[in-house]
Amino acid sequence: MDDRVHPEVRRTATEIDTMEIRGAATIADAAARALRTQATESDAADAEAFRGELRAAARTLYETRPTAVSLPNALRYVLRGMSSTTVEGARQNVVESADEFCARLERAQADLGEVGANRLRDGDTIMTHCHSTDALACVEAAVEQGKHIEAVVKETRPRNQGHITAKRLDELGVPVTLIVDSAARRYLNDVDHVLVGADAVAADGSVINKIGTSGLAVNARDRGTPIMVAAQTLKLHPGTMTGHTVDIEMRDTAEVIDDETLAELGNPTVKNPAFDVTPPRYVDAIVTERGQFPPESIVILMRELFGEGTSEPWVE
Ligand code: RUB
Known part of the structure; x- marks a missing residue:
């Protein structure tokens, strides 16, 4: 396992793999929250290292279960705006995207x-x-x-x-x-x-x-x-x-x-x-x-x- 991946992300990946976290929407929600944690806890030295960490975390989550497309759709949504040249900027992008994703998921289900x-x-x-x-x-x-x-x-x-x-x-x-x-x-x-x-x-x-x-x-x-x-x-x-x-x-x-x-x-x-x-x-x-x-x-x-x-x- 890539040691850049935060323990919380690994735990979420294990729980998806063992089906403690299951069902397509719930998996997507958990994956988005895990990426958020990776972003908030990162002490990456620069924006490129930060993006590398986030990509590694996304890959760890992606490789858990192959069928529910909500999982890659969630990862893509949360990581789409990491283009900032500073760690703080990229972190803010990921946090905002993750929060927006989880809110949209809840609203979509209600609608x-x-x-x-x-x-x-x-x-x-x-x-x-x-x-x-x-x-x-x-x-x-x-x-x-x-x-x-x-x-x-x-x-x-x-x-x-x-x-x-x-x-x-x-x-x-x-x-x-x-x-x-x-x-x-x-x-x-x-x-x-x-x-x-x-x-x-x-x-x-x-x-x-x-x-x-x-x-x-x-x-x-x-x-x-x-x-x-x-x-x-x-x-x-x-x-x-x-x-x-x-x-x-x-x-x-x-x-x-x-x-x-x-x-x-x-x-x-x-x-x-x-x-x-x-x-x-x-x-x-x-x-x-x-x-x-x-x-x-x-x-x-x-x-x-x-x-x-x-x-x-x-x-x-
Ligand atoms: C769950 C399953 C659910 C869909 C939709 O399979 O097939 O019908 O994931 O669930 P598993 P939701 O238990 O193997 O994950 O509507 O909650 O997204």
Whole structure:
């Protein structure tokens, strides 16, 4: 590990890696705050050394988890204005960008929630997968509008993020039915919307989210249940406009099965992909803080927000 990287940044990187900090928006927020700390604590001798430190910190954070594009989007946003010739000037740039980023993230989620809530009617039941703060913002806003919402929550093996969703929904006063993942199709008849978040949205409108989302969406389409993706624009993947694909994280097989049980089974190969890709034809609406979009038109918003190209501040 690069010894210019502040211990606080390393700690954040470890917590993202081990999923104590998880979920695309939360990861982005933590990364921006970590860069802020690197900037405020830096005793770099000159502006060039300062920029080198910040780039090293960004690289450390970037290398934790590959799929949530909110992470590189956050790093890029915070480091975009470090061009000052003095350490103090560059430090101020990073601190202001980080503060602005975190404030915008919070505001975007609240605005997105209002848009998503308009799609939910009083008395509706939603089905969720994994734990998404963007998706929950829609439910929270709907509840604040006085609507009664109920939820069928998939537990989301192997990490059971559905448990977090169940707890948050309970705190909002939403009655929850918790189901195993394989029961989803059985209960789709009882729900009015599938509501999920996203780790990345590609230029063609494909949605990258927790493994199991695509199967859920296909089943929901078959049952005629609308599929709504809550994804603030931080989740738009600029690289996909120029043909890059989204890297799907493969996680440790120990999350699926322990060594002893594995040996009893004759040591079969175990695969543990963390995310999958839902093609745009299975998505009814992508809800952002800029309004809702059919997935096929999301590229228009991407061009407006990112232009055609991006540079990566952690690449020297
Ligand atoms: C989390 C996940 C969430 C998205 C969106 O996966 O797939 O649906 O990250 O979350 P993991 P949010 O638990 O592996 O990080 O809306 O909070 O950004």
